[in-house]
Amino acid sequence: MLTIAEFAKHRDVTFPRSPANTLLNTTQQVEGGMTKGVNLTAGTGALALIGLSSGNAFAQQGTCNWTSPAERMIVAELYTSEGCSSCPPADRWLSSQLTTPERSSSILALSFHVDYWNYIGWEDPYSKRQFTERQYAHKRAGNVSQIYTPQYVFSNREVRRWGQAGVVPQRLTAMQQDKAPVGLQVSLERKSANQVEVKVKTQWLDERYSSGRVFVAFYEDNLSQQVKAGENRGELLKHDRVVRHLSEAKKVSPATQVQVFNYTLPADWNQSNVGLGVIVENNESNTVLQALNAPRALGQCS
Secondary structure, three states, X not given: OEEHHHHHHHOOOOOOOOOHHHHHOOOOOOOOOOOOOOEEEOOOOEEEEEOOOOOOOOOOOEEEEEEOOOEOOEEEEEEEOOOOOOOHHHHHHHHHHOOOHXXXXXXXXXXXXXXXOHHHOOOOOOOOHHHHHHHHHHHHOOOOOOOEEOEEEEOOXXXXXXXXXXXXXXXXXXXXXXXXXXXXXXXXXXXXXOEEEEEEEEEEOOOOOOOEEEEEEEEEOOEEEEOOOOOOOOXXXXXXXXXXXXXXXXXXXXXXXXXXXXXXXOOOOOHHHEEEEEEEEEOOOOOEEEEEEEOOHHHHOO
């Protein structure tokens, strides 16, 4: 396990001291899908596809819709790096334990590649300073005890012994008894071949909660990288649920139930492998109120 204390011995780095609300990162927007005249299930809840006629698939305008489950979903964040020799087992565990169709309906797994190990020989192509700042925001909020990789955070709580048998089933069992205080209805509309819009509507079901913040993540599966330098030199690393875009936080409440995100899709994404995640957190208690997971959302809506 690589810690920031070890990192600091080798390099002087100053990380921004942004407020705990940065737990929902800096500015950006969101992505979308396409339509066909069929019904299918994708990730969480039912995905309705409404077809509109047009010349070809990308010119075809349409909207995909998802609804969150009644139970509160688990948000499983992994902080990792291709420059970290102890990270590949955690990456493999995420792929094998958190991304199956059954678990994708209950768990939103997100792999955040941090940038603070890039200096030791290999620059992780999926890393962003934004994700490093998010990990530090967890520390400032008291969600984790220290910063290191690989690090798992389940619904804003650090999980150290993630590889132990029974960790995920125990949490899923507890979740089944926990009704979500917020319901989510999410629509994904493709405005053009590379322009998408995501609309999130919140339904407030518990009077104990009166405000929150919502953000949207796009993640990519089936990524691989031949590492040519650093601690993993010579290794072919494979990744799932790699966060490619994380939106800014937007406020939601019973009075402001809907937020809209727009995003331009980068050309280097394999859209057929890109999924959508939505998270709502409470402002006061630092609690995940609800999440939604739509694996391969862009591929299914193209």
